[in-house]
Amino acid sequence: MYDVVIIGAGSTGSSAAYHLAKMGYRVAVVDKRGVGQGMTAYSSGIVRAFYSVREVAEMALYSLKFFQGFEREFGVPAYMRTGLLVIAGDYLRDNVEMLRSMGVRIELIDAERVHELIGAEIGEGEVAAWEDDAGYADTTMVANAFATRAKELGASFIVDEAKLDVRGGRPRAITSRHGELMADKYVVAVGVWANKVLPVELPLNIVPEKTLRVKVDRRVPIFFDAINNFYMRPEGESNALLGDLDPGMASADPDSFNPLDRPGIDEAVRYMESAAKRLGWASNMGYIDGWGGLYDVTPDWMPILDEPIKGIVTCVGLSGHGFKLSPALGLMVAEMVRDGRPSSFADVFRLSRFKALSSIRSKYSQGILG
Structure with missing residues (x-):
């Protein structure tokens, strides 16, 4: 029995595992490809504070500073200015x-x-x-550094295909070849595979x-x-x-x-x-x-960070922003697990914004610029 089981070991899932383990949670991470082997491996790894949406720029600035201190904290020279x-x-x-x-x-x-x-x-x-x-980072090195530190703090990483067992509107376990993994909370951070893992359809x-x-x-x-x-x-x-x-x-x-x-x-x-x-x-x-x-x-090229099913915190729809925001997103996921909402940054990435027609709008026609 774990406190949290995370599906997805890319930069977001590995960052979330690190932040949760640092908070003292018993964490397991399951990914069928291994750490940083999904789309994280093919990211250009650009890191910048440059965003036109203030709430996202605050996350990006935090993440930029995090990457600037990455070698000091994790012992690997991942960032190049x-x-x-x-x-x-x-x-x-x-x-x-x-x-x-x-x-x-x-x-x-x-x-x-x-x-x-x-x-x-x-x-x-x-x-x-x-x-x-601004600069860029080695994406696989970053994901593995997060995972290594999370393991040092007690987290387990399992290479396996995971399926959510949801019954009666509640998650019961994650099933895999290694058997059932049960937890108080589950996190889905699988990027482009979100709608293949979740029992609800997200606008992706x-x-x-x-x-x-x-x-x-x-x-x-x-x-x-x-x-x-x-x-x-x-x-x-x-x-x-x-x-x-x-x-x-x-x-x-x-x-x-x-x-x-x-x-x-x-x-x-x-x-x-x-x-x-x-x-x-x-x-x-x-x-x-x-x-x-x-x-x-997503429709507004901004992440979804929400709990669409009680007990399943979902951080997906990263729209090309995921790696550069991974330090902030990992912290926000951990805060969602602990408090039910992110507290370090604005709580603006709820799924309900699309129905409420209150999407987050960039100044740029290119959504990737934010």
Whole structure:
């Protein structure tokens, strides 16, 4: 008998296990792939406080500071600071002002500074900002560090397929090949598999996205171009990851999706052409390889953190924000288990917001930007 059983050992589930174990709970985590082997393994790992929704920006700033201290706390060098350059419309000015009022180290920059950072030009009506502390982290290393520390605090991790046994509207156990796991509370943090695990249907669309690894032969920061809908993230001294800020709303089945399917040449060319609209030197980029991933997307591109069935705390629908918010989300899940609500951050991710038509709205058309 456990206090809490968690289904899902990605960055969110592992973070929740760490925070719960730190609070003194007896925790078991079940995942059929193992720690950090679902969509966490295919995340670009970008970490930034840059969000236009204040409640989410507060979580992101907390998480950014958490990652900055990650090596000191967990003993692994998971975080790499690179800075983040954003180019968007005039609405970026208000966004920067809000973030600065929260203590985020971000500033508006001029065209000369943009050119110094990434060799790009900005057009009329476009605004650029620089977030100094942003960077990226090794996603699998982070999930495993959370899991290792949770184990040191007494948590158990089980590699197995788990099924929720819900009878009479209440969870009775989690069944697996290892037998039944019973607990006072259950947590579902399975991302794109949520509607295959839960006995209730959540408003989730499973959206495929692609990541390219390209040769750039220069050092680049993380770069979001909200005008031309692409992002770039450095990887070492001469390579970068390239992706789409607006992956569309196509749907995929997570059980038949193969993340190791490389983007085709036509798809790679489309991504690089988007980058070349901003970066003159991008026409010389070389396509190395790539992979796919899936986002569990809600109608407003923001998470669901709720208890749709009494006794089952659900943290899903992370909509591409999950890894960068995982320190905050893990803490919020632990507080939901303990108190019935998150107390460290705003309680704005309830499922009821969709029926109440009170969705959380980003300033940006690209939901992934938040």
